[in-house]
Amino acid sequence: MFDAKNFIDEAISKLKEEIKGKAIIAVSGGVDSTVAAYLSSKAIGERLLPVFIDTGLMRKNEGFFVKRMFSEIGMNIKVLDKKDYFLSALKGIIDPEQKRSIVGERFIRAFEEEAKGFGAEYLVQGTIAPDWIESGGGIRERIKTHHNVGGVPENIKLKIVEPLKELYKDEVRVVARYLGLPISERQPFPGPGLAVRIIGEVTEEKLNILRDVTEIVENEIESAVAKGEIRKPWQYFAVLLPIKTTGVHGDKRVYGDTVALRVIDSLDGMSGNYSQLTHSLLEKISIRITNEIPKINRVVYDITNKPPSTIEWE
């Protein structure tokens, strides 16, 4: 079985050995990068600079949440507002793989700039096994470009350090629980953020709609979990579709947007079942979305397992 203490001791001593000078670490507020940051900070102390980039593709209040969470665990992070830098590059892009590699490239360029200022030669990333597996390479097919692997440009100047590379999410959670990190149970969120949950072009308007929808989905699922009505799913989110359909609002015809709910149960993200939520819970989510966000007049539920689907739509 997986031994967290053993893993932590080994990881810290390997990080001490591998990182000779200063390093920066890319943190997102998720469990992987938080664990990687915590271990790196134990290994090299002040020689580490944790950086959170607000890409404009995040959920509501994410920057605030992440900064507060890190200060709770005794770490200071630098928050960079790079919204325009990311959104301008995504203008007109509809291909999901292109979105993913643009985001990956922008992340690296932004980190390179920060590293230069801090005098760091190393970039620590919270890459876990599914990231490099799905990114492909050699005889392995690329299923999708993970921003921290396949999205990394070839001419990167920083040396990449990946202490969690051989672990799956459930194992990272075991480490996070052992370390007492508050985000140990947080659901995964993709590196390219909401960009891969908006099918078609990413715009500020769509991002704002999707942020509102996401908040409702997270609230309702998390409150059902808190009440003990359901077990916590692996992931629960919404995808904004480029499809308009007909609806009726107060006896008037409307032609509005559609969102798909994706709720999935999995151990490690490498295979999964769609969650068999009750109809009453699905209905509650649907009523809230369509009433609180009038632009959405249709909600559909994704009932596909992985495989054949992937968890995220793009």
Add this chain to the structure above:
Amino acid sequence: MMKVFVVDNGGQWTHREYRVLKYLGVETKIIENTTPLEKILKEGVDALVLSGGSPSISVEAQKLGREGDYLESGIPILGICVGAQFIGLYYGGKVGPANIPEYGKTELNIIEKDDLFFGLPNTFYVWESHNDEVKELPSGFQLLASSKNCKIQAFRHKNKKIFGVQFHPEVENTEYGKEVFQNFLNTI
């Protein structure tokens, strides 16, 4: 400690095989399928698992490296998905695109419990992800399990410790997956 290596054919679940073996208390690592046999023998390996992967068996068998050498070596082998198809092809069976490919949850019917399915129910759910399949077993092999849309889901060599499964026992959602691995390890 028993030593079992995972031969990588580029599957999405190759690393899962490594994980399941590790959790079963086996010393394991992932190796390239072009690794020379002598090198594997020198490391004192007890068995090999041939992973799944995207190569299409009827036209890209060369992408499976030196797995023919491994089959000749007498090392016990469990082939999974394209690894199993390669075993079928290597010994002269018929392989090719499946009439009905299977993706995700599928019911497995055990025909012969033998070693691999020892102590397991007669039917259970397994997860699939394949476009190709073994269409006819080579002589000297025995059929162990089928599904509705794929007749050859599991097979073994009648005298050697060579097994093939079309489904993916390493996937968390597959029922009794760990037991299938343990049963394979028990034959060694």
